[in-house]
Amino acid sequence: MTYVDPNSRAVRIHVRAHDPVVAEGVVDFLRGTPAVVVTSAPDGGPADLLIVVAGPVADEPEPPVPTGVPTILIVEPAPLVDLLRLIAAYPVVAVLSRATITQRGLIDLVGLALSDRRHLETTVLPAARAIAVEHDTGAGAGAGTDRRRPWLSDRERAVLRLMAEGYETDEVAEKLNYSARTIKNILRGVTLRAGLHSRTHAVAWAIREGLI
Secondary structure (H helix, E strand, O other): OOOOOOOOOOEEEEEEEOOHHHHHHHHHHHOOOOOEEEEOOOOOOOOOEEEEEOOOHHHOOOOOOOOOOOEEEEEOOOOHHHHHHHHOOOOEEEEEEOOOOOHHHHHHHHHHHHHOHHHHHOOHHHHHHHHHHHHHHOOOOOOHHHHOOOOOOHHHHHHHHHHHOOOOHHHHHHHHOOOHHHHHHHHHHHHHHHOOOOHHHHHHHHHHOOOO
């Protein structure tokens, strides 16, 4: 998946983690992605995107002074108050649970962070709440359908509601005064986070969960 014009400079992604082995694992996830340079080295140069893999939140040390670089935060399930404290330390554009992350999911999320940051930022608090639910209920990887927690932003809910009524992408974009590309990115974000396969699957899931 290409995130930038191939004629422009490569996007630089820096990975930060407690454990250097974990950091290298994330680098391996993204290595080979076109037009992207990924490093876990502190002196890897200025970054366009930061990926932070936190350890247990209670043990997470104070982060360095934020540089303003948009950040994808990968966390262990934890109480909401602890997650919010960590989120507040970075300019977070997306937050993921380590219990449910996949290689494809991370690659797609990086693409969204670089192409539609404003939309992703609206999902941070709902995502944190869902991860807190994982902690409170003991849900995690292997928890079956429990991993698809209902957490939608108002904009995502509006898009899915119109899709459920039978409107096509261009029609939804016109009704909500967005571009068709934004609508596609919104749908991609929902399917990515909820582990779904298509927009039809996303609509069915949202109806089943009582979200629209």
